[in-house]
Amino acid sequence: MNDTQLPIWEVFHQEKRGAPHVHVGAVHASDEEMALRMAKEQFARRLECVSLWVVREEHVVRTNYDDPFFFARNTDKRYREVHGFPAPLKGKHSE
Amino acid sequence: MDVQEKTYEEKLAEFEARIARGEKIEPGDWMPDEYRKQLIRMIGQHAHSEIVGMLPEGKWIPHAPGFRRKLTLIAKVQDEAGHGQLLYRAAETLGKSRGEMLEELLDGKAKYSNVFNYPTPTWADVGMIGWLVDGAAVVNQRMIAKCSYGPYARAMKRICFEESFHIKQGQDLLIKMVNGTEEQKQMAQESLNRWWYPTLMMLGMPDSDSPHLGKLKRWGVKVKTNDELRQEFVDLVAPQLKSVDLHPPDDDLHYDEETGHWKFTEPDYDELKRVIKGDGPCNKERMEARRKAHEEGRWVREALAVSKRKKEVPAA
Numbered sequence: 491m492n493d494t495q496l497p498i499w500e501v502f503h504q505e506k507r508g509a510p511h512v513h514v515g516a517v518h519a520s521d522e523e524m525a526l527r528m529a530k531e532q533f534a535r536r537l538e539c540v541s542l543w544v545v546r547e548e549h550v551v552r553t554n555y556d557d558p559f560f561f562a563r564n565t566d567k568r569y570r571e572v573h574g575f576p577a578p579l580k581g582k583h584s585e
Numbered sequence: 586m587d588v589q590e591k592t593y594e595e596k597l598a599e600f601e602a603r604i605a606r607g608e609k610i611e612p613g614d615w616m617p618d619e620y621r622k623q624l625i626r627m628i629g630q631h632a633h634s635e636i637v638g639m640l641p642e643g644k645w646i647p648h649a650p651g652f653r654r655k656l657t658l659i660a661k662v663q664d665e666a667g668h669g670q671l672l673y674r675a676a677e678t679l680g681k682s683r684g685e686m687l688e689e690l691l692d693g694k695a696k697y698s699n700v701f702n703y704p705t706p707t708w709a710d711v712g713m714i715g716w717l718v719d720g721a722a723v724v725n726q727r728m729i730a731k732c733s734y735g736p737y738a739r740a741m742k743r744i745c746f747e748e749s750f751h752i753k754q755g756q757d758l759l760i761k762m763v764n765g766t767e768e769q770k771q772m773a774q775e776s777l778n779r780w781w782y783p784t785l786m787m788l789g790m791p792d793s794d795s796p797h798l799g800k801l802k803r804w805g806v807k808v809k810t811n812d813e814l815r816q817e818f819v820d821l822v823a824p825q826l827k828s829v830d831l832h833p834p835d836d837d838l839h840y841d842e843e844t845g846h847w848k849f850t851e852p853d854y855d856e857l858k859r860v861i862k863g864d865g866p867c868n869k870e871r872m873e874a875r876r877k878a879h880e881e882g883r884w885v886r887e888a889l890a891v892s893k894r895k896k897e898v899p900a901a
């Protein structure tokens with residue numbers, strides 16, 4: 491009998507306010523509360539952390555590494571980018 | 586172009602070219618069956634080693650000399666539990682569930698590191714495990730952090746970060762003992778005598794006895810050979826130990842000016858084979874302790890299984 495296989499939750503960790511939530515791994519847990527507690531024990535034991543997200547693994551929608559077309563850039567898309575335009579004027583706009 | 590129509594040879598060539606370029610393999614990528622099986626076996630054994638590895642030093646938690654040492658040891662043992670979980674998860678991305686792996690461990694079908702089948706009769710052994718066993722683990726794990734399988738390499742980065750604390754607390758504990766009473770110093774030296782060769786064995790069979798080494802290297806499963814890792818480990822710890830007047834039980838151990846490496850006596854690899862197969866001083870004791878813990882935790886797992894309450898989690 492196998493009673494050790496709990497659902498999998500992907501864990502996203504935010505180091506400080508203003509930082510992005512970054513995927514750090516996954517935990518096994520039976521419900522949301524346990525998932526957050528396991529995530530805290532596993533990923534926020536040492537590193538700074540102000541917020542954690544947990545998402546059921548099957549709710550993550552993924553692209554396929556083998557799909558040769560999804561990320562292909564076969565048309566000229568330089569019109570979307572800064573370097574697609576002629577030399578700039580002096581002085582920089584603030585970012 | 587349809588990916589399904591590629592032949593095995595074409596897929597293999599693409600896979601090997603990706604590794605040769607230094608790119609990682611990710612879950613969902615095509616990979617040879619042998620690569621998948623080899624990694625599942627390696628990561629599974631690694632995970633089991635973290636879990637069983639809690640036992641030899643965990644038994645010292647109630648007897649730790651002083652509150653600070655006790656807190657430190659609890660934190661270290663908790664880290665090892667965490668490493669086990671990270672690794673089981675990495676292996677799961679290759680298609681084998683944690684439940685299956687745990688079952689194999691409890692059934693005595695799974696292998697784990699030889700080194701945790703040796704006894705820890707004195708407090709000095711806690712320090713020696715930190716200094717030597719975690720030290721050898723870091724040498725190995727720093728290599729794995731560069732392996733070709735993405736989830737395994739990522740898990741290693743996190744684990745190595747925690748291991749440096751494990752080594753530090755072991756060194757600190759032993760340096761205190763070496764500078765203590767004559768009896769304490771002797772206890773530290775005797776512990777080194779016990780752990781030196783099992784730790785050298787921990788880095789695996791010699792290269793001359795590793796038939797698949799070529800392929801494992803080409804596939805980025807191993808980045809260095811066992812003998813290279815063992816040399817790296819001895820070069821690192823031999824001068825450290827000697828600097829605090831602790832001496833490995835090897836009369837031939839010396840620094841070789843010519844090669845810039847420490848010469849040492851190889852461990853008894855027949856002993857390594859025996860211990861891995863289950864015939865070490867503490868294999869039976871370790872498995873019994875693990876099974877007992879599993880049984881005693883059953884009520885917790887049952888409680889968790891029924892507590893699947895729906896709870897609102899605030900959205901981003």
Ligand SMILES: [Fe+2]
Pocket residue numbers: 635664665668722744
């Ligand atoms: Fe560990």
Ligand SMILES: [Fe+2]
Pocket residue numbers: 665719722748751
């Ligand atoms: Fe460790």
